[in-house]
Amino acid sequence: MTRAARAGLALLGLGLLASAARAQDLVRSEDAIVALFSLQSEFTVDVKVLARLEDRYDGNRRDRATAAQRMSGIYADMERLFDSYRAARRGRSGDGGEPIDPREIGRLEQLIEEKEIELMVAEKALISLQDEGRRLRVEIRDKQEQMAIRLQQIEMLRASLPTQRESVTGIWDVTILPGGEKGVFALFQSGTVVSGQYVLDGPFRGSLDGTLIDRRLLLQRIDDRLGRSMDFSAFLSPDGQALRGTWENYDLANGQTRTGSWAGNRRQARGPEGDVPPAPGDGG
Numbered sequence: 647m648t649r650a651a652r653a654g655l656a657l658l659g660l661g662l663l664a665s666a667a668r669a670q671d672l673v674r675s676e677d678a679i680v681a682l683f684s685l686q687s688e689f690t691v692d693v694k695v696l697a698r699l700e701d702r703y704d705g706n707r708r709d710r711a712t713a714a715q716r717m718s719g720i721y722a723d724m725e726r727l728f729d730s731y732r733a734a735r736r737g738r739s740g741d742g743g744e745p746i747d748p749r750e751i752g753r754l755e756q757l758i759e760e761k762e763i764e765l766m767v768a769e770k771a772l773i774s775l776q777d778e779g780r781r782l783r784v785e786i787r788d789k790q791e792q793m794a795i796r797l798q799q800i801e802m803l804r805a806s807l808p809t810q811r812e813s814v815t816g817i818w819d820v821t822i823l824p825g826g827e828k829g830v831f832a833l834f835q836s837g838t839v840v841s842g843q844y845v846l847d848g849p850f851r852g853s854l855d856g857t858l859i860d861r862r863l864l865l866q867r868i869d870d871r872l873g874r875s876m877d878f879s880a881f882l883s884p885d886g887q888a889l890r891g892t893w894e895n896y897d898l899a900n901g902q903t904r905t906g907s908w909a910g911n912r913r914q915a916r917g918p919e920g921d922v923p924p925a926p927g928d929g930g
Contacts, residue, residue, distance in 0.1 A: 682803045683817055683832035683843070685796055686913060692793045699789060703782040710779060713772040720768055724761045730754055811886040814840055814858055818889065818910040822846070824903065831910060840865065858882065863889060878908060887912045 731754040807815050818831040829846035835858055842854040844867065856865035856878075867876040880891025889910035895903060 678803045678806045679815055679817070679832055679834040679842070682800060682807075683830075685800050685803065686817055689793065689796050689800065692789060692796065696786065696789045696793065699782060699786050703779065703786060706775060706779045706782055710772065710775045713768065713775055717765070717768045717772055720761065720765050724758070724765060727754060727758050727761060731758060811884070813886070814863060814882060814889070817913040819913050820844075820846075820889075820908060820910040822893065822908045823906050825906070830913075854878075863891070880908065880910065 731751065734751045734754060804816075807813070813835045815834045818833060820829045820831055821827070822829070827847045829844060829850075831842055831844045831854060833840055833842035833854065838857050838859050840854070840856045840858050840863065843852070844854055845851050850869055850871070852867060852869040852872075852875075854865045854867060856863065858864075861882045863878070863880045863882060865878040865880075866874060867878065869875045875896055877894045877896070878891060879893075880889040882889055889908075891908060892905060893908050894905050
């Protein structure tokens with residue numbers, strides 16, 4: 647199946663999903679936010695893969711230029727040797743001097759054979775680099791098309807979520823102070839009840855349960871390994887894009903801090919060239 651056909655089928659699937667959702671209202675907020683979290687995580691990976699492919703292509707382009715320059719030098723050496731050989735075969739040197747010793751002809755023939763081998767090796771190396779360049783161009787185009795389709799899926803899911811001004815439903819990039827730990831909260835809200843999942847540096851994973859009343863968010867963190875480990879409180883900004891508040895730690899082992907502050911920023915969809923926040927644990 648061609649790349650264009652794959653893209654067409656993916657877009658057709660998007661259209662069918664969107665039509666079904668509009669007709670039957672099948673996409674619940676809970677399902678949409680989980681799918682959105684997954685898609686945005688995949689998109690973050692896509693951005694890194696694309697960056698690596700583009701770095702490899704830039705390196706390949708430099709290598710192709712170097713290989714082509716080397717071949718040009720070998721061809722120039724070959725032409726000089728062959729001109730000398732033809733002149734020797736005619737019985738005189740290229741500059742009109744005395745006849746060349748027959749042993750010189752043998753030496754030139756040997757040099758030409760060696761240069762032919764060098765030329766074949768250089769040609770194979772250049773062809774290999776050209777093939778790699780073509781393959782990388784295809785991979786980059788495929789990845790960019792995949793990212794464009796994924797962004798359409800993200801936008802469709804975002805459109806199905808409640809208004810951001812009055813709800814915390816969505817993906818949040820969070821920072822916990824004073825330690826500066828980074829993480830992601832995936833929250834969905836039904837009425838005043840809020841639930842979700844999280845990933846924090848460590849890595850730590852688990853669930854979140856709480857409420858949003860009068861723009862005040864209360865969350866209880868239930869860690870997969872530690873159990874109930876922390877309570878969060880925060881206020882949702884008037885534009886619905888930020889959370890600011892404090893936390894209280896229930897796991898005081900190893901001298902851990904008891905309280906601190908935290909901040910969350912609602913993650914927005916980015917284009918293929920945009921600045922997409924890294925996943926927790928990727929080192930920034």
